[in-house]
Amino acid sequence: MTKVRTQDLLDRFNLEIVAGEDGVHREITTSDISRPGMEMAGYFKYYPAERLQLLGKTELSFFNELSDSEKADRVEKLCTDITPGIVITRGMEVPVMLIEAANEAGVPIMRSPNKTTRVISRLTNYLETKFAPFTAIHGVLVDVYGVGVMITGQSGVGKSETALELVKRGHRLVADDSVEIRQEDYDKLIGSSPPLIEHLLEIRGLGIINVMTLFGAGAVRSYKKISMIINLELWDQQKQYDRLGLEEETMRIMDVEVPKATVPVRPGRNLAVIIEVAAMNFRLKQMGINAAEEFSDRLTNMIDQSGRGNHEKGGFTE
The missing domain is CATH 3.40.1390.20 (HprK N-terminal domain-like)
Structure with a gap:
């Protein structure tokens, strides 16, 4: 303490x-x-x-x-x-x-x-x-369009490489490998990097790179509120992945439930773009716009209208 x-x-x-x-x-x-x-x-x-x-x-x-x-x-x-x-x-x-x-x-x-x-x-x-409660989690924290996205997953799944691509696309690195998290208030998690590895990124095959030296001071930040978690995992053919986005999965860190999405990894998937879209979609949800719910409502209305139409047609025939 x-x-x-x-x-x-x-x-x-x-x-x-x-x-x-x-x-x-x-x-x-x-x-x-x-x-x-x-x-x-x-x-x-x-x-x-x-x-x-x-x-x-x-x-x-x-x-x-x-x-x-x-x-x-x-x-x-x-x-x-x-x-x-x-x-x-x-x-x-x-x-x-x-x-x-x-x-x-x-x-x-x-x-x-x-x-x-x-x-x-x-x-x-x-x-x-x-005096805020404190913990550390293995992962990468990036500021994407103002949304603090923590990328988790098994070692070697591509977290750091995805973070590097996000930095190249203009986003900011907060922490790589280990994210130090403190809980402020009752519903706010602030993530930062251990001082020893601040601004550093480990890329297998290249080694340690200094993001601030390579991309400038605008490519890093010292801390960021964690708003959502993207968990990367290798594609499992036997597993059913969420295709609509109606299921709200969360991960509990200390006393806070953080929205979580699981993204399967396989060749050809641009993870950086997927995470960018996830961050933008999170912001839309915060503003009350939920594409998955709108689609579900639209589908329900179409089914209801179709059912009423069939019922009316059957009554006229009789």
Whole structure:
């Protein structure tokens, strides 16, 4: 699991360290951020001390109206051994009592000049990305017409060669051989390449090629949302393949069901063109246009009309 420390926030968001420098290496264990409003009022029964604490204008204004004894009680309870840090927004002045308590407990106090909602949004997005569920799948990820297509299949079936043809046709490579996948939100998978093989493509007989060097920076991208999966398999004469596209097959990756299509491979089939069409057809389905369903409805209507015509003809003869 990815480790995030308070120092990472200081480096990434250019926050100012005000107090508690000894605790900048404390580990952050959750993406949740707490605004201790109830705690400022003295209610610490459910205080989430393990979360990053954020004090905005409301919390500090309330704190400044407390008596000295109440202030001392609040700051002592806020700064615990497991609190990874306290963020002050809007560039506001940090109360002296809070600085003293933070220095004593080793809790870093960081200050940002930005508004509270903006700070919460950026910190939450960063932490959720870091703590997102993660896995890796053998395959190739390509951006085809804006659709993230992951190509899977047995080793040697032609995944990398198909990706090379797609890149030549103007599409962009994300990852070859191994696709690192993290789940963002509940229905979004983001695929990227391991740093060691980023921008590289392995072609049997040629070896390793650098796609960015050969085709330019426009031929690669660092990450892409996975929208559909194309599984390549050698043509099996005994197997019945979907010819209409009415069957909606999916593949489960972590908690997300991703649309999947199986494409048989045999000499003479242009896989790159098939994948391009699959990506365009996926976009049409997203816009509510489904060619297979339209054909099925058209066929059903024709059968119904034919049946009614035969029935009427039989009745007239009688």
